[in-house]
Amino acid sequence: MSKLTLDEIEQRMLRFPDWEYYEDAIHAEFEFENFKDCFSAMSRIAFECEALNHHPNWSNVYNVLTITLFTHSANGVTKKDFDLAEAIESIVEPEE
Template sequence: MEKLTEQQIREHLEELKGWSFKDGFIQKHFVFSDFKETFSIMTRIAFECEEMNHHPNWENVYNNLTIRLNTHDVGGITENDINLAKTIESLVKSK
């Protein structure tokens, strides 16, 4: 598992609408209709994360969810983070 360069990260983020690179993480803020919907999508994401053995840093307050991804083992962003972000986007769009 190799750490991506900042240029590689920025190229990947062009495909991930709303995701940004900040403080060593790729991140995105989501707003849902209420807590129940937010928690439901978090649960769906959690199952995918467990399957991928790759877990996000996230924060939830009522209908707001902020997700931050990086790969702790390499101290940066890897393809695993990009793949998880794509999976998250797919889950959110299918809700």
């Protein structure tokens, strides 16, 4: 999987307004009602990570989930990161 160019990243970022690109990675922070809801989302995300064979750097403090995505083998952002970001978005902000 090859690293995306800055132009490709910027174009893809338009679909992810809650995410930011800096330090060769895409980042997001999600706030939930409580710890249980946050941890539940993390559990669902974990299954998507396994299915995509791509794993985030993430942390959780009470009801806040912070996620950083980049592809270690490419030393930057790839299509895999945006695929996982899309899966994460569908979990944390489901369509109504």
